[in-house]
Amino acid sequence: MKKIIIKSPAKINLYLEIINKRPDGYHNIKTVFERISLCDRVTISIIPENKIEVLCSNPDVPSDKTNLAFKAAQLLKEGLSIRSGIRIKIEKNIPVAAGLGGGSSNAASVLLGLNRLLQLKLDKKSMVKYASRLGADVAFFVNEEPFALGTKRGDVIKPLQIKNSFWHVLAVPKITVSTREIYESYRKDLRLTKQQFNIKILSSALTRGDIPLLGRLIYNDLEAVTTKRYKRVAKILGILKQFGVASCMSGSGPSVFVVAADRDEAERIAGSLYRLKDINIFVVRTY
Numbered sequence: 001m002k003k004i005i006i007k008s009p010a011k012i013n014l015y016l017e018i019i020n021k022r023p024d025g026y027h028n029i030k031t032v033f034e035r036i037s038l039c040d041r042v043t044i045s046i047i048p049e050n051k052i053e054v055l056c057s058n059p060d061v062p063s064d065k066t067n068l069a070f071k072a073a074q075l076l077k078e079g080l081s082i083r084s085g086i087r088i089k090i091e092k093n094i095p096v097a098a099g100l101g102g103g104s105s106n107a108a109s110v111l112l113g114l115n116r117l118l119q120l121k122l123d124k125k126s127m128v129k130y131a132s133r134l135g136a137d138v139a140f141f142v143n144e145e146p147f148a149l150g151t152k153r154g155d156v157i158k159p160l161q162i163k164n165s166f167w168h169v170l171a172v173p174k175i176t177v178s179t180r181e182i183y184e185s186y187r188k189d190l191r192l193t194k195q196q197f198n199i200k201i202l203s204s205a206l207t208r209g210d211i212p213l214l215g216r217l218i219y220n221d222l223e224a225v226t227t228k229r230y231k232r233v234a235k236i237l238g239i240l241k242q243f244g245v246a247s248c249m250s251g252s253g254p255s256v257f258v259v260a261a262d263r264d265e266a267e268r269i270a271g272s273l274y275r276l277k278d279i280n281i282f283v284v285r286t287y
Contacts, residue, residue: 004113004116005043006112008040008041008105009035009141010100010102011034011101012100013248014032014218015197016220016221017030018222029150030150033148033150034166034286035140035145037284038100040091040093040102040109041091042090045087052077053086053088054088055087056090057092061096068134068138069090069106072134073088073110075134076110088110095255095280097178098177100170100251101137101251104135104141107131108140108142111127112144130142131155137154138155143159145157145160146162146165146287147206160199162203164207164208165286166206166259167259168257168260169257169269169282169283170281172281173236175232175233177254182253183252186225197219201217202214202217205217219248226249226254232254236256240258243269266283267283
């Protein structure tokens with residue numbers, strides 16, 4: 001049996017600004033993605049039966065055609081007339097529906113994995129086209145870059161040439177947040193003042209590892225909406241800000257993160273959070 005095993009990483013948003021709502025129901029955004037070392041493990045196998053199977057270690061993840069990884073395999077099978085059957089096994093480490101892009105990353109891993117496993121010879125441009133049909137974050141993961149600027153729906157990707165890497169503490173409360181609900185509520189909770197975005201300044205801060213400056217630059221338009229609706233997220237963010245480090249929410253939440261000076265500082269901050277109940281704590285770095 002032919003198979004391939006791929007690490008499927010999570011992401012955080014160092015910056016997320018909502019521009020406007022699109023006619024297709026999505027929103028135009030500006031975002032800066034960072035890929036992090038919290039990874040699922042995706043195993044893709046070729047099977048004799050001409051079908052797609054999805055198996056997942058987390059029962060909260062659907063295994064039918066609503067699964068993004070299933071959709072990714074189906075997209076390639078139909079688009080390229082692939083007759084082989086495909087089995088996708090996902091070992092989940094990334095919390096589900098947490099603003100970390102786990103489902104999108106799994107879908108990207110299927111696209112990348114099948115391209116290699118079946119020697120489809122799809123170039124990056126073709127892969128990105130497939131990715132954009134699946135979801136807003138999939139294109140970022142297909143690019144396989146640690147940092148990138150995302151525009152339009154977040155699916156127009158410009159890799160950022162940042163050689164630096166960072167340590168983070170990731171705090172994920174065990175609650176479910178609806179991305180659709182948060183985006184739809186955004187216009188009602190619109191902040192009166194917006195962070196002024198300058199990608200050159202943010203890129204320079206990332207390149208230099210200037211964490212105090214990053215603390216003034218990282219930003220998320222949706223943070224005000226989610227923290228208003230979910231006091232648990234607001235409380236955790238408040239605790240993180242007491243450490244005087246750069247902190248922010250990722251995506252539509254509920255995950256929040258800090259940018260630490262080094263691994264030791266990240267471990268110290270994480271250690272102080274373990275007393276909190278119903279929360280997952282991860283120490284991660286740029287991947």
